[in-house]
Each structure stands twice: as C-alpha cells, then as structure tokens.
Amino acid sequence: MTVLVGMGLTIRLGFWQLSRYESKETMLQERRDQHALAPLDSLDGAPSDGFRRVRLSGHYRPEAAVVSGGIPFGRNGYAVIAVLDLDTGGSVLVQRGWIPADDWAPYRTQDTAPRAVEGILHTIEGPPDVQPVQDVRTGLPLWPLEREAFLGVLSRGVRIPWSSLVRDIPGVNPAVAVIEGPELPDAEARKTNRLPAPGYVIEQKTFHHLEYAVQWFSFAGIMAVIWGIVGWRRARLPQATASSQT
Numbered sequence: 001m002t003v004l005v006g007m008g009l010t011i012r013l014g015f016w017q018l019s020r021y022e023s024k025e026t027m028l029q030e031r032r033d034q035h036a037l038a039p040l041d042s043l044d045g046a047p048s049d050g051f052r053r054v055r056l057s058g059h060y061r062p063e064a065a066v067v068s069g070g071i072p073f074g075r076n077g078y079a080v081i082a083v084l085d086l087d088t089g090g091s092v093l094v095q096r097g098w099i100p101a102d103d104w105a106p107y108r109t110q111d112t113a114p115r116a117v118e119g120i121l122h123t124i125e126g127p128p129d130v131q132p133v134q135d136v137r138t139g140l141p142l143w144p145l146e147r148e149a150f151l152g153v154l155s156r157g158v159r160i161p162w163s164s165l166v167r168d169i170p171g172v173n174p175a176v177a178v179i180e181g182p183e184l185p186d187a188e189a190r191k192t193n194r195l196p197a198p199g200y201v202i203e204q205k206t207f208h209h210l211e212y213a214v215q216w217f218s219f220a221g222i223m224a225v226i227w228g229i230v231g232w233r234r235a236r237l238p239q240a241t242a243s244s245q246t
Contacts, residue, residue, distance in 0.1 A: 004227070017212040053118070053181075056086055079096075083172055084117055096196040098192070118180070
C-alpha cells in the first residue's frame with residue numbers, strides 16, 4: 001500500500017512539473033511577442049502589459065531613489081530608480097540599472113540633461129508594503145532601507161517595491177515603470193564598467209522543470225519495479241516452501 005501511495009504521489013509531482021513547464025513557456029512566449037512589437041515613443045495609451053519596448057525622451061529629476069535589488073542583479077547591490085519627466089507630458093519611474101551595495105550614495109544625484117531612454121515597460125502591481133526611513137536632514141523618504149529590513153520584507157530581495165515608490169514619489173505614472181535596456185541573456189552579463197549598469201532579461205530557464213518531471217517519473221518507475229520484484233518473490237515463496245516439503 002505504501003508503495004502504491006508513493007507511486008501515485010511521484011506521478012502527480014511529475015505531471016505538476018510538466019504543467020509548470022508549459023505555463024512558463026506560455027508566459028515566455030507572451031513576453032517575446034510583446035518585446036517584438038515596435039517601441040513606443042509615448043506612454044499615452046500605453047498598454048499595462050510588461051516587456052513592451054519604449055523609446056522615451058525627457059529629463060531626469062535631480063534626486064534618485066536607491067533601492068534594494070540584490071538577487072535579481074546577479075551580485076550584491078542596489079537598483080537606481082530615477083524619475084523621468086517626459087517631453088510628451090507626465091512622469092515615469094525608470095530603473096536605470098545596478099550599482100554595488102558598498103557605493104550607492106553618489107547615485108542619489110542624477111544628470112538632468114535632456115536624454116533618450118530605451119527599455120521595456122514593467123507593470124506596477126500590489127499595494128504599498130514598505131516604509132522607507134526618513135532623511136533626518138530633509139524629512140523626506142530615504143532609500144535604501146537597511147539591507148536586512150529589505151531582505152526580510154521583500155522575499156529575500158527578489159523584487160523592487162514599485163508600489164511603495166509610487167506612493168512616496170508624487171506625480172509619476174502609477175501603472176507602469178521603465179526598465180532601461182539593453183536586453184541581456186542573463187543578469188550575469190550586465191556590464192559593470194558603466195554604472196548604473198543597465199539591462200533586463202526576457203528569457204528564463206524552463207528546461208529544469210522537464211528534468212524534475214523525468215526524475216519524479218523515474219522514482220515512480222523504480223518503485224513500480226521494486227513492487228513487482230517483491231510481489232514476484234512473495235508469489236514464489238509458497239511454491240518454494242511446497243517444493244522443499246515434498
């Protein structure tokens with residue numbers, strides 16, 4: 001009975017991993033389709049879907065936020081979030097790129113010269129969930145928080161608190177932000193000779209779900225073989241006993 005339960009469980013886990021693979025491949029294809037569309041030069045009527053390319057012009061505000069990024073950036077570091085006041089009207093948050101965790105202070109100040117920004121849209125979702133510390137000199141919100149606080153609140157630093165930034169930085173688009181490009185094959189490919197080091201990743205690894213599925217189905221197969229061998233031996237035991245008695 002225990003073997004049958006184990007076989008059922010491992011088979012179910014195998015199909016679950018196949019389902020995960022299929023859902024992630026579907027998500028990735030949607031990303032690729034969005035990314036393949038022509039870049040937008042304005043956020044007027046822009047879709048809220050992420051990964052749509054944009055090419056925007058405007059001026060950065062002098063002050064920037066430096067927020068915990070950590071794990072998504074491949075190395076221990078922070079993300080520089082600046083406000084771009086658009087030539088077409090309105091303002092949007094821009095993730096300019098990665099900086100090392102031990103040298104973030106200089107990146108609080110941004111060059112306000114006119115510039116073109118290329119990247120992709122990022123959908124802002126969720127209620128504000130992080131309270132920044134206060135700058136004792138100005139009384140304004142100060143990013144970053146202590147790193148330990150970020151890692152505790154933000155699922156080990158996996159995501160940036162976009163909705164909290166929207167709450168604390170008035171006048172910015174509440175629905176989408178911009179991740180400054182170019183596209184990278186993975187986060188480790190970020191070129192840190194230019195800081196903030198820009199870039200975004202479209203692709204994600206999915207093949208490991210197939211590997212996990214094969215492992216679970218293999219476990220089920222091994223248990224089936226063991227169950228068969230044990231059953232065969234039990235069936236042979238009465239015959240062997242009867243033969244010895246005769």
